[in-house]
Amino acid sequence: MTELSCSYGDDRDEVIVAFLYDDPDVSLAERSRFETHLLTCARCQTDVAALRGVRAQLARWSPPEPTFGTGNPHSNPQFTPHSALHNPQWWRAIPVWAQVAAALLFLGVSAGIANLNIHYDQSGLTVRTGWSNRAEPLKAGVSGSTEVARGASPVADAPWRADIAALEQQLKSEIRATQASTTGAAPAAKSVAATASDADVIRRFRTLVEESEKRQQRELALRVAELARDVTAQRQADLVKIDRTLGVVQNNVGIEVMKNRQQINQMDLLYRASQRQ
């Protein structure tokens, strides 16, 4: 290969860069001096053309799109830079885990209210309300056996069932105690005792209901989490399959495209060469 020589001077590299980027700080005289040189110097012509090509290629490189979300005051009126800057995650979108946790909490509460029974298996996704399931043990022909019915129905296994039973027992005993105390006591004492007893029962009832609700929510959130995990695993497996298939397709297409581009470039070069001649 023939080595082309250039006699421009020591600052040739700098001048080429200034010429390439159209540096406004370069004087007109200096620029025209290089342009005159360029007309007769094959090496500089080659370099300038090649570096212009590199610049054109550089222009095609764009970084991946970042996720700017919570830092945007237009999308979040509560945003203040001060609070944001004290939060290490301030500018990113809400992390995926937080979104999942929020979704699970929401679903858990909703499902708790509806007493949902969600199941995901080979036959697909099944969502049922627990209330509508209460009659199932009878359908199965196991009437009269509470234990068997519990095994057959997820509703029967619900933690609130035991709580309700305990509450029922407690209320019965309270009522019996109240009735017994009212038979032998004075009317004034009866009234005071009844009021205190009612308040106590209501308080205990509330406590039990709250505990029961919390347990239900936890259990349902757990179920939803299991479901989400199963769905994610299945989705990832599917995506891997799709990726493999598409990877092959993309490689083939990419090779074809690069070949075509190369041919076009060669034709372009030939065309330019013929134009010069």
Next chain:
Amino acid sequence: MTWTDEELVAKSIRGDADSFNELVLRWERPIYALAYRTIGREEDARDVCQETFLRAFRALPGFRGQAKFSSWLYRIALNLCRDWIRRERRAPVVQPPEDVDLIELAAAAEPSESIEDLVARKDLSRLVEKAMTLLPEEQRTAIVLKEYHGLTFQEIAELVGCPLSTVKTRLYQGLIVLRRELAKNSKATL
């Protein structure tokens, strides 16, 4: 009404939180792009960008406007990138792109762009990213600041703290390396 950076800085110093918000909105993408092209990792580039604004916010009362606000931000970001590179004790690595996701590709396609053009564009972008990782940090920084952020040679020289002629030489040498690498990679792809 559009405020200049300097006006927003002055208002921020006086305690106007919305003004700093506006500055963040205005500059977060360029700073992220600078960080990404310098260190080559998406996640870390986001961290650098976040840290840049955090430091800027803290140092804002001391900013006297000797330089442009953007130059000041660029300097903070570049210092953080440099720290990151030192901390990692290795050459910056651009995330190896996985097989192109065609769904993502289709979403990224320009309306008039065919899928072939899009694939070619992605391939070229990947080649450029790969070639950029081979450059020494100084050359890469000079090219990124000039090519993608449009800074003048003088601004780059002030930012990186070297003579004007050195900036031009670094750019020239960097472009020459890229020219060689891109030609090599193009041939290898065929």
